Amino acid sequence: MPVTLAQPINAGIVTALVGFTSSFAVVLTGLRSVGADPAQAASGLFAMSLVMAFGIMFLAYRFRMPITLAWSTPGAALLAGTGAVAGGWPAAVGAFVVTGLAIVLTGVWSKLGDLIASIPVSLAQAMLAGVILPLCIEPVKAFATNPAAVAPVVIVWLVLSRVAPRWAVPAAFATAAVVIGISVVAGNSSFDTSTLVPTLSLTTPDWTWQALIGIALPLYIVTMASQNIPGTAVMASFGYAVPWRASMAVTGLGTAITAPAGVHAVNLAAISAALSAAPDAHPDSKKRWIAAFSAGVSYLVLAIASAALVTLVAAAPAGIVETVAGLALLGVLASSLAASLSDERGRIPATVTFVIAASGVSIAGIGPAFWALVMGLVVRATLLSKA
Structure with missing residues (x-):
């Protein structure tokens, strides 16, 4: 094979x-948190991998650009912080549908993107930092509770963060897989070989106002603000104008x-x-479009392997999956906190937003992410409005 290819x-x-590998544990955690059973969460991972695969291949080939897609990792973290809503998993699915349609509308109606x-930025990033914080605490x-199993994962992550940062979380997951394997061999965990083939588990969407406000709205905002808009900026830095619509x-x-x-949300890749x-x-x-293709x-290959990974995660000792997910989000937490506090005049509103989002408190059946953003805007308008 020629080197250039x-x-x-x-x-x-x-x-x-x-x-x-750096974020699928976060996705599974988020889907399970809003009511998906193991089969439905595995289906979501499989379906998202397929959407990303075909979406990337189409966009890269059609526009001859290295356009890559990703699932919304911040969105999955938001789901983990939101928890179950009125209507359960079907209502969460309905919120995902609305999120997708809102993304389409953003491409068609520029004023929505402007809104x-x-x-x-400080409030959006503070909200993200708040919903991520509980997951980032999980490794601690x-x-x-289980230092023997968790310590090797953390040590490998720390060493790789120094010598090869991009591989730190994948290496942490690989270490976790070894720990899980040892646990299975020792008889402390079971590995169900009947679930190694990926399948789709379909759910009829339902719509509740709590899910639309508590999941769809913040999920849309986080996906746009933390993935799609930064994704276009990253591409622009390399000289590519992403076909937005x-x-x-x-x-x-x-x-x-x-x-x-x-599938909770698929978007433009940002960091990757x-x-x-x-x-x-x-x-x-x-x-470079060849790289994206x-x-x-x-991702098609990974889609086929997704069920095996979910089965592996199901056999994990207590705390292992949470550790990998928390380590995967530490970088996002750090950058979100930095961005939320960069505006000195807006630090108090950002801090209020962060605290409410991290509280995990739901009001009227609506999760903390929505209330965090609302109160942040109210405090900002009160403190920074012109006299």
Whole structure:
């Protein structure tokens, strides 16, 4: 294989591996938190991998750009912090459908995108930091209750964070897999080989106002503010103008159509986008689309393996999955906190937003993310309005 072709193909494989292994535990945690049973959560992971695979391949080939997609990791963390809502899992699925349609509408109606962009960055990031915080605390709790199993995962993550940061979380998961394997061999856990084949578990959507306000609205805001808008900025830094309308149509429709299978939100990749768009993927910017296409093909392979990964997670000793998920979100927490406090005049509103989001308190059946943003806007308007 010519070196010039191998380079972008390898970059695409790395993009998919890093994107999948560094956050799939967060996705499973989020889906289970809002009511999905193990089969429905596994279905969501499988369906999202398929949507990302075909979406990436279409956009990369159609526009000859290294456009990559991802599931909304911040959105999954938000689901984990929200918990069950009125109407249960069907209502959550209904909220996912609405989120997807709102993303499509954003691509068609520019004023909606402008409205999201007008939300102060400090408040959006404070809300994200607040909903992520409980998950980031989980490794500490897990270490206290099961240090023998958790310590190797944390140590590997710490060492790799120093020498190869992009592989820190995937390596932590690989270590967790070894720990799980040892637990199964020792007879402390069971491994169900009957669930290794991925399947789709469909749920008829239901709509409750609590889920629309408590899940759909904050999920849409977090996905746009933390994924789609930064994703276009990352691509622009490498000289690519992302086809906004087409990208929102592919990700939004992909989300809405496959939501009954457990897809909460698919969006433009942000952090991992650089892996296929940077010069390391190919010296010629016109050929880097091959890296993205390769990532799409790799996601197809990972989709097939998703059920086995879910089965592996199900056999995990207490605290292992939570540890991997928490470590995966530490970087997001750090950047969100930094962004939320960067505006000195807006620190109090941002802090209020953060505290409410982290509280986990639901009011009138609506989760803390919505109330955090509302109160943050109220406090900001009160403190920063002109006399």
